[in-house]
Amino acid sequence: MTTALRPGHVHPVQIHFEDLDAMGVVHNARYVLLLERALAGYWAGRGWSFDPSEPHFADLFFVVREFSVTYHAPIAKVGEASVHFWVEHLGTSSLVYGFRVLSPDMSVVHAEGRRVQVKLDPATLRPSPITPALREAVQPLLSPVT
Template sequence: MFSIPIRVYWEDTDAGGVVYHARYVAFLERARSDALRAMGRGQQALQEAGLVFAVHSMRLDFLRPARLDDLLEVTAEVARVGRASVVFSQRILRGGELLLAAEVKVASLRAVDFRPCPIEDSLYQELKSLQDGPDA
């Protein structure tokens, strides 16, 4: 499982100092992008190889609020890999307390025309191996 720390700033909160719901989506995106980058498959490298991942669907379970100045841990773990999609299981925690659980499905698209395409074989195998257990 891959994780990154994220500090909550004013720009992330509503007037009450609670993280605005849409900001969680940005936090999740950062963790997925950084997980791919840690594999040597950053967004730029993927695009140069002719591939982009686009969010197809997501399910978010908001369990507890994050607040101004909280230090969060945002995780990304490969849950399932298809020939043209990847499902990530993601969590946002504060001091080990689960605040949000998410499942995000991304589709594999050709960078030139954004049409669906299979995930290149070496990347597919690498993602499959993460699905089967090892930490990223």
């Protein structure tokens, strides 16, 4: 499996003991959490916090519409992993992240997948357009591959 990097960002995440299942490997459902940890760290580090008291909160009010993961090699210990993510598609009110969970040295692809998100208006819970400010902030993550 190749680990050639596309555009996007690689963010380190911690694997905790509670992420492991009874067999001592990262539980399949925890890969969703690993991506969440990476995305939250990335966006917060750029001033886009998920805190409702922050000015950009309404811009980041997304819900997950679809999530798919393909597993390749189990992670069998606590410690660090790397999550490489990028934006495959930026629509009017949605975006699609592609991602890979990698070993810390990025030589092993543990899992890969995609996550489709829809931006909602926090007051109505109906789809709403992605703001120009967020569109600009997403640009470094956009992949030329569609």
